[in-house]
Amino acid sequence: MLKEAIYHRPEGAWAYPLDVNCLRIRLRAKRGDRIRCRLLHADRYSGEGDESIVDLEKTATDTLFDYYEGVIPTATRRVRYVFYLEDPMGGCWYGEKGIFNNRREAGDFQFAYICHSHLFEIPDWAYDGVVYQIFPERFYNGDPGNDPAEVEPWNKGARPKANSFYGGDLQGIIDQLSYLKELGVNLIYLTPIFKSPSNHKYDTTDYYRIDPHFGDLDTLKKLVDKAHRLGMRVMLDAVINHAGYGFFAFQDVLKNGADSKYADWFYIQEFPVVTEPVPNYETFANDVWTMPKLNMSHPEVAAYFLDMAEYWIKEAGIDGWRLDVANEVDPDFWRAFRKRVKKANPDALIVGEIWHDSGPWLQGDQFDSVMNYLFRDAVMQFFATREIGADVFDAQLAKSRMLYREQALYAMFNLLDSHDTERFLTACGGREERMRLAVLFQMTYLGMPMIYYGDEAGMDGETDPDCRRPMLWRESDRNGELFTLYQALLRIRRQHPALRRGDYRTWYVDPAAGIYGYLRRTEEDCVGVILNNGGGTQTVSLDTHLFGEAPRLHDPLHGKIVDGRDGRVTVTLAPYEGRMISTNSG
Template sequence: MLLEAIEHRPEGAMAHPLDVSSLKVRIRVKKGDAEAVGLFHGDRYQPEEQDQPMTLEKVACDGRFDWWEGVIPTETRRVRYVFWLEKGGKRWWYGEKAVVEKRSDAGAFQFAYICDGDRFDVPEWAQDAVVYQIFPERFANGDPDNDPEGTLPWNPASRPKPDSFYGGDLAGVIQKMPYLRDLGITAIYLTPIFLSPSNHKYNTDDYYQVDPHFGELETVKEMVHTAHAHGIRVIFDAVFNHSGAGFFAYRDVLEKGEDSPYRDWFRIDSFPVATKPEPNYETFANGVADMPKLMTHRPAVREYLLKVAEYWTREAGIDGWRLDVANEVDFAFWRAFRQRVRAIHPEALIVGEVWHDAGPWLRGDQFDSVMNYLFREAVCAFFAERSIDAKTFDARLAAARMRYPDQANAAMFNLLGSHDTERFLTLCGGDRRRMRMAVLFQLTYWGIPMIYYGDEVGMEGGPDPDCRRPMAWDPVDQDRDLWEWHRMLLSLRRELAPLRRGQIRTWVVEPDKGIYGFLRRQGMETVGVVLNNGIRRRRLILEAPDWEDGTHVRERLSDSRIQVKKRRIRFTLSPGESAIFTQD
């Protein structure tokens, strides 16, 4: 056994309370190295002789390591534990001191106390949510009277330029609420709606004013009220990493230079402030002059932005925030943000934009989840590009899951595309079969599905700004079969609790055949999902997880029944086909 590969820390994703009486622990071991893993646990203040044994389950393999986990019960909230690992009849002990052959030399890990103030509480509603991302300027034009000058005709086949306007607004969102409800959407996430000269609004000029081309404060309130009446929650987009060039503090610095009381709201190299040929101040990305970076560690900046978040949470009655460029803002700001927003709305969902490993932000004190681009990258590679096989796909998904606590995994925004990416169907080369498989996977996997507007009707588009075409509303421009596919799967997701709240385990991986399957379990109920991403029809014989011999399972897409024989189910999948199994 490669002892150097064994890893555990009594914190974060490797040790996190699920509630006040249970602690989930994970341990990493070299792939294939351990035949069995378990632990002994007890109250920190009780003698070791009273410790209780527990066997762990191997739950994932990320290609290099196996991951084992279990849930330790505790009545006192104080937990001590030591792992054991077996291979070839030999046992090793692993505690805080070392990995050794003698338990007394290993020491023990300590989770000192499950404190109420440190618990990772994700809003209850989030586990059942399906989110629909709306780019307001391109979703629907409900009020032509507020159109910007030079508004172009609404045409889903047009190719937007970076400065194109089509007249989408909040009145359009209000009018399309029945459409969203009928599709099965339970939450909408809108990209920024505050005053800004751009179509995307990520360069905010006034954080307290709705952009007049979208509507006004009363329009926002009507939109939120209408959404709630349709059973749909509303999530706003906050741009606190940087402002727009029209932001009052930035304008003051431009005018007064070193004499401006707002000079330390930004990081300025020298005075006077210069925007050309290159800005002499820090900006979003590299040299984006109209997006000066805000110094959120400054008390005045922090307080201003936190009050903005409080104002809209309270005034509009929204249900959460998506936080732009969240990984470039200091941790202390986000901790304060969570506390202030949750004080107003205890069930507000807080989601960060982080394109990489987001572990540092997902400890329960900052975000509930992030835009799950690790998920998207794996799905694009497997289904759209077919650049990885099922084994690699499974490993990448496993690696992503093991980075985060369960609470965060359950609330991840699992997206196929967004306003920042090429449309998924375009990545598939227009192949509807690949798109349908990816959608089925997205809507049955662990986390919150996030549908980018128009994907459900087969919209295409290349990289930004082409991925931001006006929404296709005319039925002749829509793929209604794809829309029905989304609606049917979302209905199934509502019906089957494991697809919303169940734990996930890999069921089948056949990399040479393109076969991939997984199980979702909640309590005594199990749902099995299998996809054929290969090029040939395959006959499959799979172990029945919790289904007894002689009973039947039901394949929900074809409404067919299969009898369990010798703890196996037998069925056939053609290329591009999927199956969803439940106990009949």
């Protein structure tokens, strides 16, 4: 074995509690090293020789490493442990002091005590969540009486500009809740709805007022109440990294300069404040003068936004927050935010917008999950642009899973696209068969599938603002077959606990043929998915031992019986076809 590749830390995603009496351990080793990994563990105060032994299972492989995992039970919450690693050449001990042939020289890793603050708890409903993202200005116009001036025509030919308005509002979402129920989603995520001069509302003027072109507090309450009665939750978007130019505190700074009591709420470089030729204050992104950056380390600023977050949970009954540009805000604020939000509603979900490795924010003290752009990157490259093969795809997925604790993985927003990206169908070059295969993967992967409004109708569009076209509602404009596919996959997801709460294991990888397969498993349910991401018909023989002893397996997607005798099943896949195999019909 390559000892330099062996890695573990008694913290983070490498060692974390599942509850106060259960610790999950993760170890890294060189890819392809055939090692047996055993973990010896005991109470920290017990003597040598009192250890129990757990065999770790290889659960994932990326381009460089294999990952092994196991669970340690502990009655006392105090744990010491050491690894014993074996390959055909012999064995060695791996502990806090390093890798040695002698057990005592290696020492023990210590997880001194499992405190309640170590626990990472996500809302139980999140395991079953399916997200539908709505850009309110473009979803449905339910109240033309609150339209902005000069709204543009709402039709399939609409091509929005950065400053276009079409009249979508909260009443429109209320009017279409039955549509969302029919589709099968259960969490509605709205991009910002607070008062703002723009169509996107990421430049908030008043955090305590619904934008009048969208409705008012009563409209939001009506939306949340009706959604709840239909079994759906509602999440709002909080823009806390920056405010809008018209935000009262920034207007006071513009008026009173250095004498403003809000001067320290922002990062002003000098007075008087100017916006041209470039702003002399920090902003969102590069010199976006309409979005001054907030100083979230300032106690008064933090208190204002903590109060705001609690207000909307209590006043409107919302079910959580999506947090814009979350990686540029003081982490201490997010820790306080989590405490305040979870106190107001322990079942609230907190999701950060982070496009990269989000490990530091997913330790259980800040967010429940993030917008899973690492997932999107891999899916784009495998299904849409076909830049990578099945082996690299599997490795990218494995690497991203190994960044995080298990709890965060089940709450991830697994998106194909969003209001910030090109539409997935456009990324596929209009090749619907590629998108259909990607949707099958999205609906059966670990985490919460996130549907961007209109994807289920076959909407296309380049990146912002073209990806924000008005929703297609005329039947003749919509892709009915794609909608039916979404419905069917979401129905199967509801029927199979393995697809919502099961673990994930790679099942079959053939990069030459473009075949990729994986298993989702609970103790009582197992679903296998096999995908042909290629232009030719392929026949594959699959091991079915992990499905148990059932001689008859089921294909829930096509309603067929599959012969699983003798521990193998043969499946023929048409180009860009996916199949599902399960232990029960759902």
